[in-house]
Amino acid sequence: MIRAIAHVDMDAFYASVEQRDRPELRGLPVIVGADPKGRGVVSACSYEARVFGVHSAMPISKAARLCPQGVYLPVDMDKYVRVSADVMAILGEFSPLVEPVSVDEAFIDLTGTETLWGPPYEAVRAIKARIKRETGLTASAGLAANKFIAKVASDLDKPDGLVVVEPGREPEFLAPLPIERLWGVGKATAKELQGLGVATIGQLQRIAPRALVARLGPHGPDLLDLAFGRDERAVEPFTPPKSMGAETTFERDCREPARLEETLRYQAERVARELRAEGLAACRVTLKLRWADFRTLTRSHTGDPTQDGLEIYRRAAVLLARERLVQAVRLIGVSASTFRPQARGQLPLLDPAAVRREQLARAVDRITGRFGRSAILPARLLGRDDPSE
Amino acid sequence: MEVILDRDAFLKGLQMVQNVVEPRQTLPILANVLLETEEGTVRLTATDLEVGARVSVPARVAGKGAITVSARKLAEIVKELPAAAVTLKVGDNAGVSLRCAGVTYKLVGMPPDDFPAVVPASPSAWLTLEAKILRDMLTQTSFAISHDETRYALNGVLFSLSSKEMRLVATDGHRLALSVRTLGDMGRPITGIVPRKAITEIMRVLGAGEEVQLGITENQFVLQMPNFVMTARLIEGQFPNYEAVIPKNHPGRLVIARAALTSALRRVSVMAEERNKPVKLTLAPASLKLAASSQDMGEAEETLDIDYAGEEVSIGFNSRYLLEAIAPVENEQVVLEFKDALSPGIVRSASEEGYCCVIMPMRI
Numbered sequence: 001m002i003r004a005i006a007h008v009d010m011d012a013f014y015a016s017v018e019q020r021d022r023p024e025l026r027g028l029p030v031i032v033g034a035d036p037k038g039r040g041v042v043s044a045c046s047y048e049a050r051v052f053g054v055h056s057a058m059p060i061s062k063a064a065r066l067c068p069q070g071v072y073l074p075v076d077m078d079k080y081v082r083v084s085a086d087v088m089a090i091l092g093e094f095s096p097l098v099e100p101v102s103v104d105e106a107f108i109d110l111t112g113t114e115t116l117w118g119p120p121y122e123a124v125r126a127i128k129a130r131i132k133r134e135t136g137l138t139a140s141a142g143l144a145a146n147k148f149i150a151k152v153a154s155d156l157d158k159p160d161g162l163v164v165v166e167p168g169r170e171p172e173f174l175a176p177l178p179i180e181r182l183w184g185v186g187k188a189t190a191k192e193l194q195g196l197g198v199a200t201i202g203q204l205q206r207i208a209p210r211a212l213v214a215r216l217g218p219h220g221p222d223l224l225d226l227a228f229g230r231d232e233r234a235v236e237p238f239t240p241p242k243s244m245g246a247e248t249t250f251e252r253d254c255r256e257p258a259r260l261e262e263t264l265r266y267q268a269e270r271v272a273r274e275l276r277a278e279g280l281a282a283c284r285v286t287l288k289l290r291w292a293d294f295r296t297l298t299r300s301h302t303g304d305p306t307q308d309g310l311e312i313y314r315r316a317a318v319l320l321a322r323e324r325l326v327q328a329v330r331l332i333g334v335s336a337s338t339f340r341p342q343a344r345g346q347l348p349l350l351d352p353a354a355v356r357r358e359q360l361a362r363a364v365d366r367i368t369g370r371f372g373r374s375a376i377l378p379a380r381l382l383g384r385d386d387p388s389e
Numbered sequence: 390m391e392v393i394l395d396r397d398a399f400l401k402g403l404q405m406v407q408n409v410v411e412p413r414q415t416l417p418i419l420a421n422v423l424l425e426t427e428e429g430t431v432r433l434t435a436t437d438l439e440v441g442a443r444v445s446v447p448a449r450v451a452g453k454g455a456i457t458v459s460a461r462k463l464a465e466i467v468k469e470l471p472a473a474a475v476t477l478k479v480g481d482n483a484g485v486s487l488r489c490a491g492v493t494y495k496l497v498g499m500p501p502d503d504f505p506a507v508v509p510a511s512p513s514a515w516l517t518l519e520a521k522i523l524r525d526m527l528t529q530t531s532f533a534i535s536h537d538e539t540r541y542a543l544n545g546v547l548f549s550l551s552s553k554e555m556r557l558v559a560t561d562g563h564r565l566a567l568s569v570r571t572l573g574d575m576g577r578p579i580t581g582i583v584p585r586k587a588i589t590e591i592m593r594v595l596g597a598g599e600e601v602q603l604g605i606t607e608n609q610f611v612l613q614m615p616n617f618v619m620t621a622r623l624i625e626g627q628f629p630n631y632e633a634v635i636p637k638n639h640p641g642r643l644v645i646a647r648a649a650l651t652s653a654l655r656r657v658s659v660m661a662e663e664r665n666k667p668v669k670l671t672l673a674p675a676s677l678k679l680a681a682s683s684q685d686m687g688e689a690e691e692t693l694d695i696d697y698a699g700e701e702v703s704i705g706f707n708s709r710y711l712l713e714a715i716a717p718v719e720n721e722q723v724v725l726e727f728k729d730a731l732s733p734g735i736v737r738s739a740s741e742e743g744y745c746c747v748i749m750p751m752r753i
Contacts, residue, residue, distance in 0.1 A: 301539055304562075318539035346665060346707060349733060349749035350562050350629045 002167045004110040004120035005235060007142045007150035008091065008127060011159035013104035014044035017083050018073055020136045029054070029070040036064040036072045038251045039330075043075050047159060080104075083135055090130045094123055097235045105154075107147050109235040121164055128162065148231035149173065152181055170229025175202030182226045184219070192216060201227050244274045244282070245335025253292045253328030260320060260332055265313045266381055267334045272309035275336060276365055281305035281345075282336030285312055287319040290331035299323065304348070305340040308357055309378070312336060390424075390454025390479040392431050394446055396470045396489060402446035403464045405594050405617060406435040409442045409586075410460040416505075421457035423504045424477070426450045430616075434507050435460055438622075440587045441507030442594075445616040452478075455501040458485050466494055509611045509620050512604025514576045516550060520599040520614070522570060526557045527592050529568035529717040529744045534585050535561035542626030546588050548605060551578040558631045564710050564748040565634055581605040582628055587621035594619070635747050636733055639726040641699050643672065644739055647723045651715055653691045657681045658708035660689035667751045668708040672727075673701045681708070704730050705753035711736070714746035 010016065014032040019025045029049035033056075034040020042058045052067035063070065084103040091098045094117060097109035108127075110120045117123035124141050131139050138160040142153025145167040152174070153163035165173045179185050179193050179201055192215050198204045204212075204227045212220035225231070246267035254260060264287075275282055286300040299319040306312060316334045348354045367376050406422060414420055414437065423434040430445040456479045466487065467475065475489045483498040527546065535543035540562060549556040557568045591612055595601070602613040610621040658666050661681035671678040677695045682688035704727055714736040715723055722739035736746045 301537075303537055303539070315539050344752050345667075346563050346751050347731065347749045348562055349565060349634055349747065350560065355731070 001111070003145050004113075005144060005147055005150045006108050006110055006120070006124050006127070007147065007154040008087075008106055008108060008124075008131075008139050009141070009154045009158075010087065010104040010131075011138045011140055012044055012046050012050075013083075013137070014075065014080055015046035015049070016137050017080055018076075019046060021079075025071055029067050030073060031060075031063055031067065031070045032073045032075055033063070034060045034249075035074070035251075036060050036070075040249050045070075083137070086135055087131055087137075087139070090134060091127065093130075094127055097237055099235045099237055107150065107235045110143075121162075124162060128160070144170070144229075146229070146231040147233055147235065148183065148226060149229050152177070165229075171205055171227075174227065174229055175200065175205065177201050179204055182223060184223065184226070189216065189219075189223075241278070241339075243286075243335045243337035244271050244278075245286075245288075245333055246270045247288065247331060247333030249290075249331045250329065253330050254332075255325060255328045257320075257325070260329060261317055262380065263332050264316045264320065264334055265309075265378065267332075268313035268316060269309035269378060269381075271334060271336050272307055272312055272361065273365060273368070275307040275339075276342070276361060279342050280339040281307045281342045282312075282339055284336065284338040285315040285319070286335045286337065287316045288331070288333040288335070289320075289323065289329055291327040292330050293327060294330070296331075297323070302338065305342075305345055307342055308354065308361065310357060311354075390426060390456055390477075391450075391452035392424075392426060392477050393449040393451065394431060394475045394477065396467060396472050396475050398446050399475055400464070400467045400470075402431075402433050402444045403460070403467055405444045406433050406442040407460045407464045408590055408593065409435040409437055409440050411437045416503075418457060418499055418503050419505070420459055420461070421499055421504070422460035422463060423455065423457045423501055425455040425501070426453045434504070436505055436507050437586075438505060439584060440590065440622070441620045442590065443507055443618050454479055456483060456485055456498045457501050457504050458496050458498045462496065466496075507620055509613075509618050510604075510606040510609040512579075512606050512611060515602045515604045515613075516555065516573060517600055517602050518555075518570075518572055520595045520601050522572075523601055523603070524592060524595045525717075526555070526568040526570060527588060530557045530559040530566040531585075531588050531592065532713045532716075533559040533561055533564050533566040533746070534588065535559075537561065542582060542624060542628050545582040545584040545624045547580060547582050547628045547631070548603075548610065549578070549580045550605065552576070558628070560629065560631065560634075563707070564714065564746060565631055566714070566746045567631065567635065567744070569743045579605045580628075581610055582624035582626065583610045583621055584624050587619065590619065634733070635745065636726075636728065636735065639728045639732075639735065641672065641702060641725075641727040643677070643695060643697050643725045643727075644722050645677070645693070645695055645725065647715055647718055647721055649693060650723060651712060653679050653693055654708050654712055654715075657689045657691050658712075660686055661708055665751060666708045667705050667753050668711070669703060669705045669753050671701070671703045672697055672699070674698055702727065702729060704734060705751040706734065706748055707751055710748045714748060717744065 015030040018030055030046040031042055031049050031054060032044045033042040040060050042056050042060055042063050044056050045054045049067055049070055054063045054067050080103055088100055091106055091108050095108050095110055095113055099107040110123050113123060120143055124143050128139055140154050140158045140161040142150040142163050144150040144153055144165040149165050149170050153165050156163050180190055196215060209224055212224060248263050283305050284300055284302045286298050288298045290296045301315050301319055364376050410420060419437060425432045431448040432443060432445050434443040470489045473490045478486050483500050485496040485498045487494040530546050543560055547558040552574050554569055554571045559566050599614055604611045608623050610623055612619045657679040658668050658681055660683055661667055662683040669680045677693045680690045718738040720738045720740040724737040724739050726735040730750055733747045733749045738744055
């Protein structure tokens, strides 16, 4: 069966939301992200800012140099999540098979919806129009027979674009594109492929599969499938998360153990809150450190499933205490993975307060859900800026 | 240095120290065993800087001296030798030749100078006890030692010596095992957490019938037997307040045949989910029902007739914890004490006072 899959990608999402809400910013280079005097990154930028060479994930300090006249705004995630929910709700009206990829993009499987919405092309146009009418924002879309092609297509005519790739024409659609467009081709693979004289997907299509295996190992055939636009993956309405984490880049590299611990404490609460919201407990706690020279290390511990911020912090702090702070720390983070359903399994013997902390956490979750995150905090974090937000 | 040893005595000595050597160590010399001549003996010493063991093996000393050689290789060699006299001689450049019957080995040794000294501390008092008692007490506790590296203080057995008794305690945060014996007077009370590795080694070297002496100082545990001494650096850290964890006056109490409970647990837990092997115990007047199930496999259930007249109560336990708690009980009857599904249960022996294991339930 030939499928009809669309990838819908909001245009310069965070920046567009800000420009929508503050008309005086329209037409100006708007850059959403960390403090431009600090050391975080650009989360999103308007098309006006892109003219200056600014792009997302760029160090904010570089953006500030490239575009000193830009309007720099902090990330207002709560607002973007609300707008995102509106967009996803619109998609949900067109098909039950909607797979959000992130806050600003999603796949939607429109196979078999012709009797409701007409040809898929018309359905995507209707989706774009609904999004524009109801949120005031534009989205770009790609429509194809699979997820990979749809995703590549949505990116080719931004903003407010719609690119359709007819089934069977995937190879010729991909041929002129650079190999970096293929999923899984990073710097290393690209270099390997350039060694074979391959710079575009079309050139890759003409490479003998055996030569590819020799160069890239078992990864080779998968890459060839993608190069010809073959991708069987289904649109998964809900993919359970595999890990939940929080990270903080310090304004200045940090050498103080107390400050590192405090940051972890905050992050652990945040991760625990997320776990509880999903009804999960995690067995594995991973500490991530990035040193001043950008080398990164991770250390993990696997133990009893937990969704308790204090316990997640305790484990992460032990992992941290084992590392010699040979350099200052640029970034610290903690994540939780290997999930189990909550409220099952072994109860703790030595921590009689654990069950009470569980009840406390639920009460705290209800309070913060109503009055905001800073309404109630562990005492240790009182009077501090939230370093993980 | 030149010594002549009896092969069997040499092997026994090596086996008493060689496990202290860590397979992977930071200093190359720690892979070696130190051999030193003394009056009529050779002293073998091994250490990983945390735990040290030293044994004296009778020998004819033809030339005094000291040398270190690979502990693993030496034990491997001596194990294969015939039961005859072994001549060990140190040549130039720390080369070691070893002859026995018609066999000759040449080993590359290392000079003894860099070998870290194993220095037993001198405790203010020694406790003398039968090896069997110490072995029993360790059997009753060591299974509960934690393997969680983030809970360092739990990675060993707490020795708590007082004027009237010795208490050993181990816990992994899910269960806690306690063994108590009334022994000789130690003077002032003293405690120390002895690391798991030392516990394993002590249990391995403890023979039957011997007497052992043990002592604890500020930072070291020392165990002495004739011709043998082991030292272990105590684990720094606060052992939990174990007495607060042991429930008192649980309303429910059940006496049951150890063998019947053990085999029922084994049978039922076959169907328990793999990771924690949860088994649900339901007590009702005159019956104990054990039940386990796993989503993929199916379920099992067994009912035992028991002498119980209290209220009906259901508690889930990790069946492995129950089996390990029951195993060290020598009496044919075990006692289970319990309250409700969220409170810890206690396993005891029906006759001996000196042992109990507290197990926290599982939510099933």
